Amino acid sequence: MKTKAYRVAIIGCGHMGAAHMDHIYYKDNVSVTYACDLDLERARMFQKKYGAKKITKDYHMCTQAEDVDIVIISTYPSTHLAILKECIKYKKHVICEKPITASLEEGKEFVDLVKKHPECKVLIGHIL
DSSP: OOOOOOEEEOOSSSSHHHHHHHHHHTTEEEEEEEESSHHHHHHHHHHHOOOSEESSSHHHHHHHOEEEEEEEEOHHHHHHHHHHHHHTTTTOOOESSSSSSSSSSEEEEHHHHHHHOOOOEEEOOOOO
């Protein structure tokens, strides 16, 4: 029986992005489609280390890509809600680093959005 292969985009190639990638990149059923970071050199380093097929500065490329199933959001909390909204719009599953947002109001909006879209699985990362 063949296992489904999951195509992943990592948005945010810093310390926590690396922690997520260290746990998944070697798995047979995972391939890394995108490494995304505002610092393209950092994204390029992730490309080399984790075998990402493409790099970009623009997270919209990751959320809109047809060859991405799961988006890992490991950016600053102030960006999480906007990226989540795009992921849900384009039917991507999400692993989001904690804290989920930078404010209680955004946190409530984040949770409400996830509840309204059960077709998109959203997990909150708690590696450490």
